[in-house]
Amino acid sequence: MAAEPPYLELLKAVDSFPHIDISKTPYNEDERSSFYQLLLPNDPRSHGYIHPSVIQKLEWTASFQVKHTVPRTVQLLDDSDGKDTAAACSRAFYEVLEKAVNSKTYPFLKTMQWENYRIVGARYPKVQILRSAARLFGICSRGAHMTAYVRTNDGMKIWVGRRAAHLFTFPGKLDTTVAGGVRAEESPFECIVHEAAEEASIPVEFVRANAKACGAITYVAKSSDAYGDGSNLMTPVILYNYDIELPETIVPRPQDDEVEDFYLWDLEQIKKAMINREFKTNCAAVMIDFFVRHGIITEENEKDYLEILTRLHRKLPVATSAFES
Amino acid sequence: MAAEPPYLELLKAVDSFPHIDISKTPYNEDERSSFYQLLLPNDPRSHGYIHPSVIQKLEWTASFQVKHTVPRTVQLLDDSDGKDTAAACSRAFYEVLEKAVNSKTYPFLKTMQWENYRIVGARYPKVQILRSAARLFGICSRGAHMTAYVRTNDGMKIWVGRRAAHLFTFPGKLDTTVAGGVRAEESPFECIVHEAAEEASIPVEFVRANAKACGAITYVAKSSDAYGDGSNLMTPVILYNYDIELPETIVPRPQDDEVEDFYLWDLEQIKKAMINREFKTNCAAVMIDFFVRHGIITEENEKDYLEILTRLHRKLPVATSAFES
Numbered sequence: 001m002a003a004e005p006p007y008l009e010l011l012k013a014v015d016s017f018p019h020i021d022i023s024k025t026p027y028n029e030d031e032r033s034s035f036y037q038l039l040l041p042n043d044p045r046s047h048g049y050i051h052p053s054v055i056q057k058l059e060w061t062a063s064f065q066v067k068h069t070v071p072r073t074v075q076l077l078d079d080s081d082g083k084d085t086a087a088a089c090s091r092a093f094y095e096v097l098e099k100a101v102n103s104k105t106y107p108f109l110k111t112m113q114w115e116n117y118r119i120v121g122a123r124y125p126k127v128q129i130l131r132s133a134a135r136l137f138g139i140c141s142r143g144a145h146m147t148a149y150v151r152t153n154d155g156m157k158i159w160v161g162r163r164a165a166h167l168f169t170f171p172g173k174l175d176t177t178v179a180g181g182v183r184a185e186e187s188p189f190e191c192i193v194h195e196a197a198e199e200a201s202i203p204v205e206f207v208r209a210n211a212k213a214c215g216a217i218t219y220v221a222k223s224s225d226a227y228g229d230g231s232n233l234m235t236p237v238i239l240y241n242y243d244i245e246l247p248e249t250i251v252p253r254p255q256d257d258e259v260e261d262f263y264l265w266d267l268e269q270i271k272k273a274m275i276n277r278e279f280k281t282n283c284a285a286v287m288i289d290f291f292v293r294h295g296i297i298t299e300e301n302e303k304d305y306l307e308i309l310t311r312l313h314r315k316l317p318v319a320t321s322a323f324e325s
Numbered sequence: 326m327a328a329e330p331p332y333l334e335l336l337k338a339v340d341s342f343p344h345i346d347i348s349k350t351p352y353n354e355d356e357r358s359s360f361y362q363l364l365l366p367n368d369p370r371s372h373g374y375i376h377p378s379v380i381q382k383l384e385w386t387a388s389f390q391v392k393h394t395v396p397r398t399v400q401l402l403d404d405s406d407g408k409d410t411a412a413a414c415s416r417a418f419y420e421v422l423e424k425a426v427n428s429k430t431y432p433f434l435k436t437m438q439w440e441n442y443r444i445v446g447a448r449y450p451k452v453q454i455l456r457s458a459a460r461l462f463g464i465c466s467r468g469a470h471m472t473a474y475v476r477t478n479d480g481m482k483i484w485v486g487r488r489a490a491h492l493f494t495f496p497g498k499l500d501t502t503v504a505g506g507v508r509a510e511e512s513p514f515e516c517i518v519h520e521a522a523e524e525a526s527i528p529v530e531f532v533r534a535n536a537k538a539c540g541a542i543t544y545v546a547k548s549s550d551a552y553g554d555g556s557n558l559m560t561p562v563i564l565y566n567y568d569i570e571l572p573e574t575i576v577p578r579p580q581d582d583e584v585e586d587f588y589l590w591d592l593e594q595i596k597k598a599m600i601n602r603e604f605k606t607n608c609a610a611v612m613i614d615f616f617v618r619h620g621i622i623t624e625e626n627e628k629d630y631l632e633i634l635t636r637l638h639r640k641l642p643v644a645t646s647a648f649e650s
Contacts, residue, residue, distance in 0.1 A: 187624065214618045300512050306543070306646065312638070316631070
């Protein structure tokens with residue numbers, strides 16, 4: 001039997017932003033390093049925290065009111081005078097980001113032609129922002145992950161994907177069976193349904209009937225060097241988790257060019273790969289949540305059980321619930 | 326179809342202690358109301374927070390060093406000089422509590438002849454304290470809950486218990502199928518195994534083979550008036566959750582005098598009972614966690630999904646992980 005993976009250490013690599021109260025930082029810490037709250041129109045709650053380096057690098061338009069004294073804020077204004085606030089906000093983000101793309105301010109901002117994210121918990125849920133730019137504003141990223149497993153005579157086995165070698169992020173690393181960013185216009189469930197078909201050739205109707213929502217994990221990442229921006233941006237992340245039991249007759253197969261291969265592994269093989277840090281970091285966290293929900297990690301066999309559980313559900317520093325006036 | 330229960334409101338009734346940083350309170354708030362950290366020997370981490378009213382009411386022995394200036398602390402000393410620290414600590418708690426029982430200081434402290442809790446995350450895991458007294462010190466309470474469900478042709482049904490009318494706490498309220506406090510000398514799993522037999526007549530061997538650990542919920546309760554102590558004590562709580570699928574041939578039946586009856590209810594019946602506040606408050610939280618894990622509450626149907634998820638896994642203000650020197 002393989003040794004047990006260092007689960008808490010694996011989580012710390014994902015939930016890498018310090019456990020400080022970022023909303024209080026301006027009052028307690030060096031003012032120069034304090035983040036700016038992102039405020040949307042008619043809503044006092046913060047929807048993001050912007051690093052001072054980003055404040056300096058972006059060319060802010062008149063739609064944004066930037067206040068440099070504490071509490072530092074970036075207030076998005078409603079240019080539509082209440083006629084279509086969501087569209088006005090989306091347009092304001094678009095204009096600032098278009099300038100950044102054109103001036104090549106950030107290497108990871110290559111084009112405006114890409115998926116958009118919605119802003120979680122926003123009073124105007126139709127506000128959209130370029131997916132790759134969400135982290136610049138400390139806006140919450142949302143992904144959906146589905147773990148496919150098979151009950152065999154030799155116990156539970158799990159389908160693990162291997163990321164293609166040409167990918168920009170985490171090339172060649174192991175991945176959840178199916179995963180994707182949740183686009184602004186879709187729900188997490190619809191995301192999983194189409195990603196399962198596109199990435200793993202699992203029939204849409206089978207997924208629709210059998211994928212089971214089973215919670216979400218939340219963490220706050222420090223911007224990784226993989227993105228080349230250098231400074232310590234803060235990215236709150238929500239990953240919606242789905243389980244699906246596959247019969248042996250349904251075999252995930254790579255369909256697009258993002259996945260190289262799929263392996264049906266038993267728990268010992270997966271633990272070994274976790275120990276060797278072969279998983280994309282946040283996919284290890286998804287697997288840890290799966291292990292907790294399926295009685296593989298327990299209070300009895302894991303000394304940091306409670307710490308792992310609360311860390312998998314970190315309270316995010318941005319609004320995540322519906323707005324109540 | 327019944328309306329959806331106000332899940333977040335139900336959670337707030339359980340996780341009722343304010344979301345403040347209690348470790349910081351002495352520095353920011355009215356000093357008179359600030360709690361005292363409970364410190365065990367050779368460990369700088371807080372294992373509890375003691376309300377000032379408790380500091381005044383208990384007769385502290387020489388084993389406890391009480392410091393009234395901020396940061397306020399109650400330091401437990403090792404009377405054994407390192408020979409048997411756990412036994413020395415347990416004895417120190419026992420002596421203080423025995424005086425309180427004899428002088429009838431707290432109505433809920435009736436006898437020293439009762440179950441003991443261990444102190445979660447303690448460097449000396451064998452330290453024990455009277456279960457009913459843990460809340461006086463803000464020490465973490467640990468319970469184990471098991472939800473039994475049946476897959477029927479009409480969908481999932483869940484076994485719900487009705488608490489006996491004579492119980493001191495929450496008489497007549499609905500309860501998880503099986504639940505109990507985790508005694509110092511047992512694991513959460515062993516707790517569930519014997520409680521399932523004692524409370525619900527579910528065969529021990531069936532539980533041992535089929536109960537599945539699936540995480541834990543954590544919350545911080547404000548001491549309820551049900552206990553008659555009046556002041557706002559803080560009680561961190563961990564409830565370890567287990568699921569078990571029962572065949573229709575195994576029917577839970579009351580065995581001891583704590584449960585009046587069991588009902589096999591469909592989801593609509595359970596939701597209706599939640600709306601009517603018929604569940605013991607923390608059992609509603611366990612049910613909500615079950616609903617999340619089983620895809621009954623989802624991002625798509627619950628506007629406060631994220632808030633509910635993080636609130637079900639509140640970071641506790643006391644040490645919960647193994648001690649690392």
